[in-house]
Amino acid sequence: xxxxxxxxxxxxxxxxxxxxxxxxxxxxxxxxxxxxxxxxxxxxxxxxxxxxxxxxxxxxxxxxxxxxxxxxxxxxxxxxxxxxxxxxxxxxxxxxxxxxxxxxxxxxxxxxxxxxxxxxxxxxxxxxxxxxxxxxxxxxxxxxxxxxxxxxxxxxxxxxxxxxxxxxxxxxxxxxxxxxxxxxxxxxxxxxxxxxxxxxxxxxxxxxxxxxxxxxxxxxxxxxxxxxxxxxxxxxxxxxxxxxxxxxxxxxxxxxxxxxxxxxxxxxxxxxxxxxxxxxxxxxxxxxxxxxxxxxxxxxxxxxxxxxxxxxxxxxxxxxxxxxxxxxxxxxxxxxxxxxxxxxxxxxxxxxxxxxxxxxxxxxxxxxxxxxxxxxxxxxxxxxxxxxxxxxxxxxxxxxxxxxxxxxxxxxxxxxxxxxxxxxxxxxxxxxxxxxxxxxxxxxxxxxxxxxxx
Numbered sequence: 001x002x003x004x005x006x007x008x009x010x011x012x013x014x015x016x017x018x019x020x021x022x023x024x025x026x027x028x029x030x031x032x033x034x035x036x037x038x039x040x041x042x043x044x045x046x047x048x049x050x051x052x053x054x055x056x057x058x059x060x061x062x063x064x065x066x067x068x069x070x071x072x073x074x075x076x077x078x079x080x081x082x083x084x085x086x087x088x089x090x091x092x093x094x095x096x097x098x099x100x101x102x103x104x105x106x107x108x109x110x111x112x113x114x115x116x117x118x119x120x121x122x123x124x125x126x127x128x129x130x131x132x133x134x135x136x137x138x139x140x141x142x143x144x145x146x147x148x149x150x151x152x153x154x155x156x157x158x159x160x161x162x163x164x165x166x167x168x169x170x171x172x173x174x175x176x177x178x179x180x181x182x183x184x185x186x187x188x189x190x191x192x193x194x195x196x197x198x199x200x201x202x203x204x205x206x207x208x209x210x211x212x213x214x215x216x217x218x219x220x221x222x223x224x225x226x227x228x229x230x231x232x233x234x235x236x237x238x239x240x241x242x243x244x245x246x247x248x249x250x251x252x253x254x255x256x257x258x259x260x261x262x263x264x265x266x267x268x269x270x271x272x273x274x275x276x277x278x279x280x281x282x283x284x285x286x287x288x289x290x291x292x293x294x295x296x297x298x299x300x301x302x303x304x305x306x307x308x309x310x311x312x313x314x315x316x317x318x319x320x321x322x323x324x325x326x327x328x329x330x331x332x333x334x335x336x337x338x339x340x341x342x343x344x345x346x347x348x349x350x351x352x353x354x355x356x357x358x359x360x361x362x363x364x365x366x367x368x369x370x371x372x373x374x375x376x377x378x379x380x381x382x383x384x385x386x387x388x389x390x391x392x393x394x395x396x397x398x399x400x401x402x403x404x405x406x407x408x409x410x411x412x413x414x415x416x417x418x419x420x421x422x423x424x425x426x427x428x429x430x431x432x433x434x435x436x437x438x439x440x441x442x443x444x445x446x447x448x449x450x451x452x453x454x
């Protein structure tokens with residue numbers, strides 16, 4: 001065990017005697033993290049009420065935590081603990097041997113062939129949204145549309161169909177979505193408050209949340225039970241989850257584990273993609289030269305033809321644009337870890353059971369690692385292997401890198417291509433575009449666009 005001395009203690013930011021830095025952190029996370037970075041230490045320390053917290057401000061420190069010694073840094077801290085209580089023990093929330101086993105079981109579900117089987121589903125729902133936009137844009141009275149809201153609805157539709165196929169009627173789908181919305185809003189509220197009251201306390205919010213979780217689990221559980229007994233071959237994600245096994249132990253997921261993975265896919269697979277596409281549309285509006293170059297590439301490679309799987313690999317500039325948008329506005333802008341044992345990292349001691357906050361958003365805009373970091377410059381990703389960039393982690397880094405990355409990237413590409421092929425757009429400047437630093441990074445007022453068919 002490391003000896004605690006003055007020299008290896010990270011610099012500490014003092015705050016309120018009771019709340020610590022909670023108020024400052026909640027008011028503006030980027031401003032607070034900038035203050036921590038001004039201490040010129042690879043790791044800074046602060047307090048959120050009773051929580052002892054650490055902020056790594058070095059790509060080497062982050063690399064060490066996420067990869068080199070990742071076994072000492074578990075998915076934990078207040079964010080994960082609150083979410084785990086609501087959404088269960090899906091892959092993102094579990095640790096140690098349970099994570100190893102679940103990851104082996106889940107790998108086939110997100111392999112290239114499996115993910116590509118969802119392409120037609122993505123195309124169908126994207127075309128439905130395009131038709132809705134086309135009708136809105138042809139109205140005599142030109143009104144802006146909330147692109148963020150519509151794209152979020154689109155990704156939810158894709159996720160629902162991907163998971164369940166035709167196994168749910170419309171009423172059941174709406175019930176699931178309403179319950180998931182309540183779970184997400186409660187998670188957001190509790191994370192913002194920094195506290196989640198135990199479910200046994202008979203608070204009105206607890207009663208509503210428990211009811212939503214139970215109802216959601218019952219509906220999904222009934223679908224899973226029916227699909228487990230069905231003899232027809234199906235490629236819905238639930239079917240893949242049911243038939244996937246740990247290739248070392250032969251174990252499969254039990255009923256509650258499948259339910260939890262379904263919840264997790266909704267949480268991780270809808271908001272994140274919708275936010276990414278929304279910020280892409282915003283950045284293209286703000287950077288017309290980039291948009292023109294991207295449209296030119298699409299015209300050369302596809303013309304007016306709908307994209308297929310093969311087409312996605314023929315658009316190198318589009319990938320640079322997407323990578324750059326994910327650098328500036330990573331949907332998963334902040335995550336946490338909790339260390340099992342104390343350890344000295346980059347000369348700074350992290351005491352055991354610390355709450356470690358890693359900000360993707362701040363790392364991606366750090367001038368130590370990026371030239372002109374506030375500038376939208378897709379060309380910076382030309383001929384770059386992003387998997388080797390320690391300062392670029394939109395999908396995480398190391399063994400716990402996001403398993404759904406392939407699915408998310410295919411979804412983002414397809415939606416963006418289809419929108420570019422069918423529309424032009426301009427920002428409605430009467431609604432200010434401001435980032436909301438919540439559980440994901442999204443435009444807090446929406447993204448309102450004037451849309452015109454091409």
